[in-house]
Amino acid sequence: MTDQIARNEKQLGAILRRARRQADLTQETLGSRIHLRQATVSRLEAGEPAVQLSTLMAALSALDLELVVRPRSKSSATEIADLF
Amino acid sequence: MTDQIARNEKQLGAILRRARRQADLTQETLGSRIHLRQATVSRLEAGEPAVQLSTLMAALSALDLELVVRPRSKSSATEIADLF
DNA sequence: TAGATTTATACGCGATCACGTATATTGCCA
DNA sequence: TGGCAATATACGTGATCGCGTATAAATCTA
Numbered sequence: 001m002t003d004q005i006a007r008n009e010k011q012l013g014a015i016l017r018r019a020r021r022q023a024d025l026t027q028e029t030l031g032s033r034i035h036l037r038q039a040t041v042s043r044l045e046a047g048e049p050a051v052q053l054s055t056l057m058a059a060l061s062a063l064d065l066e067l068v069v070r071p072r073s074k075s076s077a078t079e080i081a082d083l084f
Numbered sequence: 085m086t087d088q089i090a091r092n093e094k095q096l097g098a099i100l101r102r103a104r105r106q107a108d109l110t111q112e113t114l115g116s117r118i119h120l121r122q123a124t125v126s127r128l129e130a131g132e133p134a135v136q137l138s139t140l141m142a143a144l145s146a147l148d149l150e151l152v153v154r155p156r157s158k159s160s161a162t163e164i165a166d167l168f
Numbered sequence: 169t170a171g172a173t174t175t176a177t178a179c180g181c182g183a184t185c186a187c188g189t190a191t192a193t194t195g196c197c198a
Numbered sequence: 199t200g201g202c203a204a205t206a207t208a209c210g211t212g213a214t215c216g217c218g219t220a221t222a223a224a225t226c227t228a
Contacts, residue, residue: 052215
């Protein structure tokens with residue numbers, strides 16, 4: 001799996017969904033490993049903005065993924081504006 | 085700035101704080117750019133787990149950073165366990 | 169297609185968000 | 199050291215978290 005870039009919650013959720021499926025896990029089994037409900041995993045993967053950081057980090061660790069923070073490769077003004 | 089790895093909220097907060105200082109911004113000015121209070125930026129940088137995803141993504145975009153999700157370079161069982 | 173699995177959504181609940189506003193605390197520099 | 203800037207923390211408020219539980223909707227699969 002190549003590195004995947006996330007600039008908003010939706011992209012992040014999509015990445016997590018792909019990773020979970022690749023690991024052949026259901027939302028239920030993933031959630032049980034990190035003490036989160038299936039419904040919460042669903043919200044995370046849907047890219048809901050108000051999901052909590054702890055939920056994200058727990059899912060990442062259960063999927064054996066890590067986060068890298070780096071300067072944006074090429075600026076994309078529209079995406080920044082889209083946040084508001 | 086080299087890529088920085090975050091496996092938990094604290095590491096993520098620390099990275100954001102470094103990036104903000106490097107950009108020579110105060111929590112106040114950063115917050116005003118993304119419609120977040122100085123107090124909220126403070127919580128984010130402190131690594132509080134219940135901060136919301138939207139808060140993180142907004143800060144990243146204001147600092148012109150992006151998130152990369154990738155497989156963990158080397159597994160660290162203790163850190164995973166530390167989540168609970 | 170029927171049945172089973174998986175995912176999305178709902179309700180009530182206690183906890184906690186980010187908010188505005190304000191203040192305590194800390195850090196820095198003349 | 200004194201004073202200011204920067205950061206951390208507090209209170210009340212409305213919104214929303216994740217929870218347990220349950221069900222509706224979507225998606226496989228035999």
